[in-house]
Amino acid sequence: MKIITITLRVSIVFMLLCGVLYNLAVTGVSQAVMPFQANGSLIKNEQGELVGSKLIGQAFTDPGYFHGRISSIEYNGAGSGSPNYAPSNPDMLSRVKESMEQWKAENPQVPVEEVPMDLLANSGSGLDPHISPESARVQIPRIEKETGIAASELSHMIERHTEGREFGVLGEPRVNVLELNLELQQARAQS
Amino acid sequence: MTTMAWISVALLLLIACLLARPTGHYIAHAFSNERTGLDRWFGPLENLIYRLCGIRQENQSWKQYAMSVVLSNTLMILIVYTIFRIQGMLPLNPSGVASMEPSLAFNTAISFMTNTNLQHYSGETGLSYLSQMIGIVFMMFVAPASLLSVAIAFIRGLAGKPLGNFFVDLVRGITRILLPIAFVAALVFVALGVPQTLEPTAVVKTVEGATQEIARGPVGSFLAIKELGNNGGGFFGVNSAHPFENPGAISNMLQMLLMLLLPTSLPFTYGIMVGNKKQGRVLFVSMAMMFLLFLGISIASEQAGNPALHALGVNQMQGSMEGKEVRFGLAQSAMYSVVTTASETGAVNNMHDTLTPLGGLITIANMMLNTVFGGVGAGFLNVLMYAMIAVFLSGLMVGRTPEFLGKKIEGREMKLIAVTMLIHPFLILIPTAIALFTNADTISNAGFHGLTQVMYEYTSSAANNGSGFEGLGDATSFWNLTTGIVMYLGRFCSVITMLAVAGSLAAKKPVPETSGTFRTDNALFAGVFLVAVLIVGALTFFPALVLGPIAEQLTLLS
Structure with a gap:
């Protein structure tokens, strides 16, 4: 009996301490000190409208933009998820074949063997904001043809938006697709 | 890489x-x-x-x-x-x-x-x-x-x-x-x-x-x-x-x-x-060795990529990227998978269902052994359980009553330890068999991988890990109830048996250490400990693993 009453009291105390106070304390400090990150790293365009989050990928289907990774949820940021295909799953193999065919149709200049796998594979979250720098470069010929922006300029753009490994060793070099396309959007508007 | x-x-x-x-x-x-x-x-x-x-x-x-x-x-x-x-x-x-x-x-x-x-x-x-x-x-x-x-x-x-x-x-x-x-x-x-x-x-x-x-x-x-x-x-x-x-x-x-x-x-x-700080270090090093071995296999397998995609002509220089995120790439993903299953955390930064078969095998093996560090507290209890099994096996070989930290390990403790050891495979394999008979339609990736999906769910529950092969259609009352029961028993059965062992050992008079005492703080003991973990694990789970991930790997190669 004693254990039961102690447990009830312990539960209430820790629901308040860990459940409420801890959460509110972290929220308070974060909002005061680093509101940009705490609110989801949202970015605005020059008109001051919210165009997305630096950390959350967006769907790009226009051939005149750099495309991100395959997302079975079509970059629905209200949720997250992937189809969880096993390496032996026939549906996964046919999806890859389809993507390869689509690549050949949209990018006749670049052989599909040169396309890194990140462009042909579903990301883990369905919201991956990045592609590898090589995956951005193989899209240059298509975008040059669609927009008329010179390949060299596109290549510089990619370089500007390539983030290296953290501390030089952690993770992989990558390109933020949304930030890259925001610059491309401005360039397209000028040309 | x-x-x-x-x-x-x-x-x-x-x-x-x-x-x-x-x-x-x-x-x-x-x-x-x-x-x-x-x-x-x-x-x-x-x-x-x-x-x-x-x-x-x-x-x-x-x-x-x-x-x-x-x-x-x-x-x-x-x-x-x-x-x-x-x-x-x-x-x-x-x-x-x-x-x-x-x-x-x-x-x-x-x-x-x-x-x-x-x-x-x-x-x-x-x-x-x-x-x-x-x-x-x-x-x-x-x-x-x-x-x-x-x-x-x-x-x-x-x-x-x-x-x-x-x-x-x-x-x-x-x-x-x-x-x-x-x-x-x-x-x-x-x-x-x-x-x-x-x-x-x-x-x-x-x-x-x-x-x-x-x-x-x-x-x-x-x-x-x-x-x-x-x-x-x-x-x-x-x-x-x-x-x-x-x-x-x-x-x-x-x-x-x-x-x-x-x-x-x-x-x-x-x-x-x-x-006995030395014994603490010996246990740490033993676990670290298993961890390194598993990490090496996992990275190698993910780096090799999916043989079925190689056959299509996909460029897999980055390793297998299905279900992974670009910012982590291969190394940070494979490491995370091994760490999360070794520590029985269950957080994932890539989808375990999409891992190559051998990469998936490593995650499930970590949870089956449940001693490669293991979760807060629970894992270390398991480690000490295996340490006592190792002492007991050594004692049998030389014909002496085994001792651990100067306390004799006798019939009562060994019975409790044997029960603790058997609960884990029981909670994994029996429900897996039942689910395969009654709920095979919830499997999302057919074939050998389907067996692994089901087994992973119960292994993760019994080891209190919590990650999943998430393709499994587990939001049904069958899965909710069975995994709920497995998680509960997986957690609290060993709490009772292991505390009983502690209570029994605490009451014993320490025996003085002699030159004949089997030392439990040197490399020999680390070896016996590792062998005990791996042999018990292999004897218990190897047949199931052959039917799941190993068979899948072989079919991908052919």
């Missing part, structure tokens, strides 16, 4: 090793019966909690201690179950989330109280803010603190001391260890880009003109205790693969270090508390 990736592997291990010793010392200090400097810092808060809760600082027998753990944890399951069932009518529910149905509430309450964090509900829509805060986060603190307390009590028993008082240990575990570290870690995560807000979903207009809703919330505080307490439940559906729950390689590294922090520290805590 590039040299950089190997350097990052070395870096993780180096930092984890450097942190383990001082943290181990700190834990021993925090749970010490003597007055320490820490009392000055934490004393006022703790005394207030003791007063509010009516906790008396008196020693318990092993039966009282075990009773306190099981009864209090079960009661907390009931309380949180009730909150989930009526969350629709309670305050702090701005999105109007409905109350949970009974089998799902049963599963979720057990899942978080057993430190498993298997999630059959959807992170974004299944719980109200109130349920998240006073249900989930509350349990994420209390569950790891409970088994940390049991491990400490067990070690006290081995050292021949009184076991202590469960509620005092529980309070200290939270106030001295979990809460301060989690608070600091949460702020670091926010600085790295993890959201921490009570604002609702953001709505933006995308570059191509569509509308995108972006879910967010108080993620940072949730994430810190999720990793530190080896909980592993995700704020978002895809867990730490979500860019908000793991924005880059630094946050990824920090998460792995937090997962490893307490499990790698406990051998050192043990060494200090039983007065």
